[in-house]
Amino acid sequence: xxxxxxxxxxxxxxxxxxxxxxxxxxxxxxxxxxxxxxxxxxxxxxxxxxxxxxxxxxxxxxxxxxxxxxxxxxxxxxxxxxxxxxxxxxxxxxxxxxxxxxxxxxxxxxxxxxxxxxxxxxx
Amino acid sequence: xxxxxxxxxxxxxxxxxxxxxxxxxxxxxxxxxxxxxxxxxxxxxxxxxxxxxxxxxxxxxxxxxxxxxxxxxxxxxxxxxxxxxxxxxxxxxxxxxxxxxxxxxxxxxxxxxxxxxxxxxxxxxxxxxxxxxxxxxxxxxxxxxxxxxxxxxxxxxxxxxxxxxxxxxxxxxxxxxxxxxxx
Numbered sequence: 001x002x003x004x005x006x007x008x009x010x011x012x013x014x015x016x017x018x019x020x021x022x023x024x025x026x027x028x029x030x031x032x033x034x035x036x037x038x039x040x041x042x043x044x045x046x047x048x049x050x051x052x053x054x055x056x057x058x059x060x061x062x063x064x065x066x067x068x069x070x071x072x073x074x075x076x077x078x079x080x081x082x083x084x085x086x087x088x089x090x091x092x093x094x095x096x097x098x099x100x101x102x103x104x105x106x107x108x109x110x111x112x113x114x115x116x117x118x119x120x121x122x123x
Numbered sequence: 124x125x126x127x128x129x130x131x132x133x134x135x136x137x138x139x140x141x142x143x144x145x146x147x148x149x150x151x152x153x154x155x156x157x158x159x160x161x162x163x164x165x166x167x168x169x170x171x172x173x174x175x176x177x178x179x180x181x182x183x184x185x186x187x188x189x190x191x192x193x194x195x196x197x198x199x200x201x202x203x204x205x206x207x208x209x210x211x212x213x214x215x216x217x218x219x220x221x222x223x224x225x226x227x228x229x230x231x232x233x234x235x236x237x238x239x240x241x242x243x244x245x246x247x248x249x250x251x252x253x254x255x256x257x258x259x260x261x262x263x264x265x266x267x268x269x270x271x272x273x274x275x276x277x278x279x280x281x282x283x284x285x286x287x288x289x290x291x292x293x294x295x296x297x298x299x300x301x302x303x304x305x306x
Contacts, residue, residue: 029199029203029290030289030290086192086195086196086198086199087195087286087289088191088192088195089191089195089280089282089283089286094192094195
C-alpha cells in the first residue's frame, strides 16, 4: 500500500512538472480593452479609455467569442473586446488574441481569469 | 623515490596550496555576495563558461529575421521574465542585481554583444551554473526572439522602455550603481 502511495505521489509530481515549465502562453500580458470603432481587412481601430489605437491582426491571431473560437468576421464596430498582443513603438498593437465580450456588458471576472496573471512576474 | 611518487606528492602539495588559498580567502573576505568579483576570477570564469559551451551551440545562427514585431515580442518577453534582474534597458541596474555574485552583466556592452547569437541562445536556454542565471528552457522561437531583443538593447528607445514598464512597472535602480553594475 505504501509503495502504491509512493508511486502515485511520484507520478503526480512528474505530471505536475510541465505546469512549471517556461510556457509562453502563460505570459500573454495585460489586455487592452476597448470598443471597436472600425474594421478594415486585417486592421481595426479600437476606442480605449486613453484614446483610439490601431490594432492589426496576423494569420496567427486567435479570436474568441464566448466559449467559441471564431473568425475575424465576428469583429464588428461597436463590439467590446480585450486584445492581448504586442505593442510596437509606433503605438500599433499587433493582436495575438482577441476576446469579444459577450453582449450584455463587461464581464470583469472572466477578463481577470483570462489574463491569468498579474502584471509583475518574478520568474 | 620513483618519478610517479614525486609527481603525486607535487600534485598533492599544489592541491593543498590551492585549497588553503581558497579557504584563506574565504576566511579573510567572508562570503558576501555584495563583493565585486576580482579580475582573475572574472577572467577565469568567463573563459570556463565559453569553454564549457558546445561548439555546435556557439555556431548556431538566429533563424529569425530581425523584424519590428519579432524584436517587440522579444522585448515583452524580456520585460516579463528577465528585466527583474537585467533591468528593462539591459543595464543590470536593479535592486536584485545590486546583491548578486557575480552580477548580471550590462548587456549593452561588448562583453555580451560580442557573444555569438548561438552563445546568447545557449545561456538563455541552459543558464550558467554558480550564477543567478537560470536555465529557462522554453520554446526555441521565443528564445531566439529574446536574442534579437538583446542585440537591439544598445539602441533601445525610451518609448520601448515605457512599453516594458507597462508590463512590469520596473524602474531603473538608481542606488548603488557603482562598479558592481558597470561590468
